[in-house]
Amino acid sequence: MDVDAFVEVHEPTWQRLEELVGRRRLDGDSSDELVRLYQRVVTHLSQVQASGGDPVLASRLSRLAARARTRIGGAREPAWRELARFALVSFPAAVFRIRWLVVAVAAVFVAVAAAVAAWVATDPAVLAALGSEEDLRQYVERDFVDYYSQNTAASFAGQVWTNNARIAALCVALGIAGLPVLYVLFTNAVGVGQAAGMLFAFDRGDVFFAFILPHGFMELTAVFVAGAAGLRIFWAWVAPGGRTRADSLAAEGRALFTVALGLVFVLAVSGVVEGFVTPAPWPTPVRVGVGLAVLVAFCVYVHVLGGRAVRAGETGDLRAADTGDLAPARG
Structure with a gap:
């Protein structure tokens, strides 16, 4: 995998997902977009890991996917339970x-x-x-x-x-x-x-x-x-x-x-x-x-x-x- 080319092609998707995750409120269209971009990012993550790509990039995408998943799934358990x-x-x-x-x-x-x-x-x-x-x-x-x-x-x-x-x-x-x-x-x-x-x-x-x-x-x-x-x-x-x-x-x-x-x-x-x-x-x-x-x-x-x-x-x-x-x- 050409990591630089992969990043150049998909960077806009990742940045858009980061933007949506960081918003305090999402309307219906934005929520749907969040789910679609989340699905794309986990696919990108699997491609990077399957090809033995850059571990730094894999870590970045993993963190981004985790944040998006948390936003989609709602609040986490209380800290005391963790x-x-x-x-x-x-x-x-x-x-x-x-x-x-x-x-x-x-x-x-x-x-x-x-x-x-x-x-x-x-x-x-x-x-x-x-x-x-x-x-x-x-x-x-x-x-x-x-x-x-x-x-x-x-x-x-x-x-x-x-x-x-x-x-x-x-x-x-x-x-x-x-x-x-x-x-x-x-x-x-x-x-x-x-x-x-x-x-x-x-x-x-x-x-x-x-x-x-x-x-x-x-x-x-x-x-x-x-x-x-x-x-x-x-x-x-x-x-x-x-x-x-x-x-x-x-x-x-x-x-x-x-x-x-x-x-x-x-x-x-x-x-x-x-x-x-x-x-x-x-x-x-x-x-x-x-x-x-x-x-x-x-x-x-x-x-x-x-x-x-x-x-x-x-x-x-x-x-x-x-x-x-x-x-x-x-x-």
């Missing part, structure tokens, strides 16, 4: 679908972190490469613990939330490339392993677990979920199955970007735990128990609501009415 559907159906369904990949990512992450920790803790040369004796002692005896209380709890929770939400969003957004997701997961595993190795080298392993586990249960699980979502998006175009690569990538991208949005709220909870529970002067079993309870609640939420939604045919994708219409077209 939010309820997201929390009770879309997000748990998207996570439930990739649960075994999450488990695999978690297993590899923990294995890498444990290997790095053992290497740092047992090899004096590696330990020395991380800093001088004085610097290492200051880290394991003061800095590691002080990190969790150097700012007010609310401020620290906010910093942790934004940082971890950024990591989760990167994993999903870069999923199409595959390797960046593995890099993000690997560097985080190495970082955790180095910290553990340094504390174990100075017989402070109990301190490591006491200050990592309360928030780490949920925080690391969120990272595993984000990494699994990114890798699933990558696999969607590598092995699309019976769909075209474009259709497979679009469907999985929409469904799994739901994960990135949902993890913003999950990581907010993790940030609160890290800001208020991890540095609290409570017995270690109590702090770890709070973190474990948060993780168990999340797992039950995904298993019960997500499992029910998936059995009902949900994937985490948008409703069929919101994904864009396609009319039959030859390739």
Whole structure:
């Protein structure tokens, strides 16, 4: 397809549809014209996608068709219903679908972190490469613990939330490339392993677990979920199955970007735990128990609501009415 020629021929139709969609009121003739132009645009969209044309143009036409369809079909459901559907159906369904990949990512992450920790803790040369004796002692005896209380709890929770939400969003957004997701997961595993190795080298392993586990249960699980979502998006175009690569990538991208949005709220909870529970002067079993309870609640939420939604045919994708219409077209 000659994209430039296609745009030149059909641009007036698209602009006219945009004009009609943007009007506050439509008379009978304008409403009929809106429907006719909408039908033409979804045909144009299917032609662009079937020919493997410009994805930017396809995105533009998809958005235009969605706006026109909304105008034709009337008002959407109230916002609270959309939010309820997201929390009770879309997000748990998207996570439930990739649960075994999450488990695999978690297993590899923990294995890498444990290997790095053992290497740092047992090899004096590696330990020395991380800093001088004085610097290492200051880290394991003061800095590691002080990190969790150097700012007010609310401020620290906010910093942790934004940082971890950024990591989760990167994993999903870069999923199409595959390797960046593995890099993000690997560097985080190495970082955790180095910290553990340094504390174990100075017989402070109990301190490591006491200050990592309360928030780490949920925080690391969120990272595993984000990494699994990114890798699933990558696999969607590598092995699309019976769909075209474009259709497979679009469907999985929409469904799994739901994960990135949902993890913003999950990581907010993790940030609160890290800001208020991890540095609290409570017995270690109590702090770890709070973190474990948060993780168990999340797992039950995904298993019960997500499992029910998936059995009902949900994937985490948008409703069929919101994904864009396609009319039959030859390739």
